[in-house]
Amino acid sequence: MASIFSRIIARKLPAYIVAEDDKHIAFLDINPNAFGHTLCVPKKEVDKLFDLDEESYLALMQFSRRVGVALKQVVPCKRIGLTVIGLEVPHVHVHLIPLNEMADATFQKKVSPSKEEMKTLAEKISAAVV
Secondary structure: OHHHHHHHOOOOOOOOEEEOOOEEEEEEEEOOOOOOEEEEEEEEOOOHHHHHOOOHHHHHHHHOOOOOOOHHHHHOEEEEEEOOOOOOOOOOOOOEEEOOOOHHOOOOOOOOOOOHHHHHHHHHHHOOOO
């Protein structure tokens, strides 16, 4: 069965998409640790990060960097944290999390932006991605 991310990639589920190329997609996390928490996902469904071939791994990191740079321009924060955990969805994904304190990176603290805030934020990040 296709992962929830594969269904987003196929446009069978809605998402606040901020960037996309032929091999990757980035969208706002719907259960964010911090305002702007974004997921970068390869379009090819692979369960674990280190199961990606080296070229795909490096391409995902380059794509994540582009999105992270844009995210930092749009969301005021001390830095953008990057983490790969991958237990909750069996599809490789990189978390980009705007950090102001360590609690923002713990997955214990959550925020609840409105749909309008998510839509506006996605548009701003998308416009900043180069």
